[in-house]
Amino acid sequence: MTAIQPPFLTNLEPLQKTLTPELGLVCITADKQVRFRTMTRTRYLQLSREKQESGLREIYQHNLQRLFTALDFCQENQIRLYRMSSGLFPLSDMEDNIGADILEEMSADLGKIGEKAEKLQIRMVLHPDQYVVLSSDSADVVQTSIKILERHARTMDLLGLPRSPWSLMNIHGGKSQRLEQLVRVICELPPAIKSRLTFENDEYAYSGSEILAVCEATGVPMVFDAHHHICHENLDSYDDPSVAAMFYAARETWENPDWQLVHISNGETAFRDRKHSDMITAMPDVYHQAPWIEVEAKQKEVAIAHLRSWWLIENNHK
Template sequence: MSAARDSKSLSGIAINNSPHVQQLQKTAPPHLGLVCITFSKEVRFRTITRTRYLQLPEEQRETALKVLYRENLQRLDLALTFCVRNSIRLYRMPSGLFPMSDLEDEIGATVLEKMSADLAKIGQRAERLGIRMVLHPDQYVVLSSDSPHVVTTSLKILDRHARTLDLLGLPRSSWSLMNIHGGKSQRADQLVGVISELPENIKSRLTLENDEHAYSASEILQVCQRAEIPLVFDAHHHICHENLDSYDHPSVAEMLYAARETWANPDWQLVHISNGEEAFGDRKHSDLITAMPNVYREVPWIEVEAKHKEEAIARIASAGFF
């Protein structure tokens, strides 16, 4: 049975003798991150569909968004409280935290600007608590698309997210990153070109992640190196793309170390972990994490992409992975 399939056997494959691998110097266990909501109903957010929003009379749209945004801001504050109570120091905010704020009517954007003082208080509280807040914009952000319209829309979405992070008072750096996928395959040159033209408030926070379809870890690494932005390494996407049978295949560690070199501050390096739902190479995420790359002991920050959210984090913390 492979190390990845047996949650009790995570000794991994020896890689320390590789001339291409430089070990991270790290002693503290990684900080584990909560993704958006809790498995319990404690952290939840409201939304409104585009169809429903456009059905509202224009004079009601601003009021509807004011109520929704204020409630979601309160729930964001509750999310920070939840993180503190559960010793979680990384929180991925929902991409739909403030729906309709990137529409052409700019009603949502205006509402957020008027709430700037309230948003700033949340960011200040996160800083006091030592909680790192990050974003993963939705799948509609495709900077490598063949369609100019899709690229333009993607830039608008990223601009809105960056402005929200600014209003929260979060730094323009990969500490408060916005992580996206490479998008359309075999479009590395366009991807690098678009990223090079991004405004500072976006590019300073942008990271790219390898995926299981379009961009392998080695391919997106080259993009990150050329564009001079960090790579968020996802071990599960890597094993799916390469059809591997263990999280401790030597290439996992090699890619993690290579990704580390793209981070100006290695102490901020962020990785993702998930497991297959029904089989090791299943792309669907499992409820809990029962297998972890041995080399993940050496990273500072891990987002836990498991369906049972805080329960998965608690199991990792108590299972002796680190």
């Protein structure tokens, strides 16, 4: 499968010139409308094979229906960006292949998600969990990380989502001071992964400039996170000149700059608090030029509505 551009974005002027930024919902809603079921590995291993299969099948069918509900919710609330949960289909990467086989059997139903997303013009993305560490000094950890990404990539294929940064899989750099290995591993990834892969700067291991260097060396887009940046650099404002500089530098890593995605969160108890707050009350001024923004706030859709009530109004006056 080659990288494709969603048909509803062809022949458009650059989004940032014609539209206000699109604010994205992360995984679930603050209310109970969008929720997903799971099963722990410990519980799974206690079950007979028959119950493992029936249990996973029931959860997968439930979560798939909830995914349809999430798209409906986004449509109703005029949200065009949705981050899927990395645990949408739990235990599908087990070596027994039970979960993976169930997903293959459900392929016809899974494929309807991509069709619905395209019809509703909703962009769907994924953020694999923290256990994906391509820069680990353990070969086993790297191989396990690649297997996790392969499973996510296959699931996205089954969901009918394109192999391009439009339907990105975003991860962190992982273990610090391993830039050369990280670049080498990325370059060797299979197309189903690399075609969707993006990297995000973090608060601890990889600064914005370090992740930028990785992205430039590998041709992988950079997802700039302004809050991670101010925490890592010990800054006092989202409008520090380095924030805008990193935003523009990250944009250059996107072959299609209209697809550039950034993250925003605020500190819970202080400006540089790494824990996320309920709402977003401070935004980088440069984010008025961001086409797509994932809102990483605890109050989810409530935080999006709040941003629309003040920040997007400011944007419209610029």
